[in-house]
Amino acid sequence: MLVQLHAKRAYAVARAIVTVHEDAEDAVQEAFVRAYQALDRFNLEQAFGPWLNRIVANAALDLARRRKVRTTDELHESLAGSFRDPGEADELRRRLGEALAQLPERMRSVLVLHDIEGFAHSEIGKTLGIPEGTARSDLHHARQRLRGMLRDLRND
Amino acid sequence: MTDNQIRLDEPLPDKVIATVRDMYAPPDGDAYWSALESRIMARIGDSAAGRWWMVVGSWARGGLVAAAAIIVAAVVGALLIQAHDQELRTAYESATQPSITQQVTVPTGALSERDGPDTRGATFRDVISSH
Numbered sequence: 355m356l357v358q359l360h361a362k363r364a365y366a367v368a369r370a371i372v373t374v375h376e377d378a379e380d381a382v383q384e385a386f387v388r389a390y391q392a393l394d395r396f397n398l399e400q401a402f403g404p405w406l407n408r409i410v411a412n413a414a415l416d417l418a419r420r421r422k423v424r425t426t427d428e429l430h431e432s433l434a435g436s437f438r439d440p441g442e443a444d445e446l447r448r449r450l451g452e453a454l455a456q457l458p459e460r461m462r463s464v465l466v467l468h469d470i471e472g473f474a475h476s477e478i479g480k481t482l483g484i485p486e487g488t489a490r491s492d493l494h495h496a497r498q499r500l501r502g503m504l505r506d507l508r509n510d
Numbered sequence: 511m512t513d514n515q516i517r518l519d520e521p522l523p524d525k526v527i528a529t530v531r532d533m534y535a536p537p538d539g540d541a542y543w544s545a546l547e548s549r550i551m552a553r554i555g556d557s558a559a560g561r562w563w564m565v566v567g568s569w570a571r572g573g574l575v576a577a578a579a580i581i582v583a584a585v586v587g588a589l590l591i592q593a594h595d596q597e598l599r600t601a602y603e604s605a606t607q608p609s610i611t612q613q614v615t616v617p618t619g620a621l622s623e624r625d626g627p628d629t630r631g632a633t634f635r636d637v638i639s640s641h
Contacts, residue, residue, distance in 0.1 A: 357547040365536045379546065386550045387557050447529055454530070469522055470531050497522055
């Protein structure tokens with residue numbers, strides 16, 4: 355079954371973009387429906403995975419845009435009282451979550467897809483619809499910004 | 511920034527990568543993925559039905575005027591046939607009713623004049639007396 359085969363990879367792509375589990379799940383569902391509706395436009399000589407990943411990314415980006423205002427407001431509220439002992443694992447987790455949420459959407463997606471999901475730059479380019487060079491550049495900037503935001507945690 | 515600088519870009523610390531991987535890990539267990547697949551297939555089913563209705567809807571929009579015309583024609587036709595039947599029935603009744611009246615009245619008159627017991631007796635008496 356196509357859904358079973360590709361759902362985990364689709365989830366990883368969606369999660370890299372929208373960050374929240376429920377949103378990633380919604381994006382995956384929406385993407386499979388869109389893929390089904392567009393199946394007659396799928397070229398059988400292409401690989402299905404990258405084609406689906408692109409649809410997943412678009413569905414996730416649409417969802418992220420719709421929820422951007424809400425997410426930004428929530429983020430500002432959570433950052434206001436965010437300082438606790440940075441040595442704790444859950445603190446690292448929380449700070450990382452906030453830092454990732456502060457990255458521009460595309461940079462975060464590139465970073466997560468490359469460093470966490472192991473996508474190649476060319477795959478990221480195809481998935482997000484950006485040139486490969488832009489994916490490389492975004493990755494560099496994303497890492498740099500993340501390091502800056504987590505500077506006080508680096509030596510723990 | 512040059513390509514060289516990008517290539518030499520230092521990866522994030524392992525601890526950071528492991529934490530993010532853990533944070534973004536997909537749900538574990540086949541039950542979750544089976545349930546997700548069921549929801550997806552249900553949505554695809556709805557969507558397919560929706561598309562079918564959209565197609566039917568477009569046909570219906572195109573044929574709506576024709577369908578209405580057919581219905582009006584059928585109703586008018588039925589009314590005309592009913593009126594025609596009524597007309598025929600009336601004509602038939604008007605043509606058949608006088609003969610019925612005649613059948614009822616004429617034989618009664620004829621019988622009283624020709625076959626009445628007094629007439630028949632008088633004739634009989636006249637014949638006997640003359641012979």
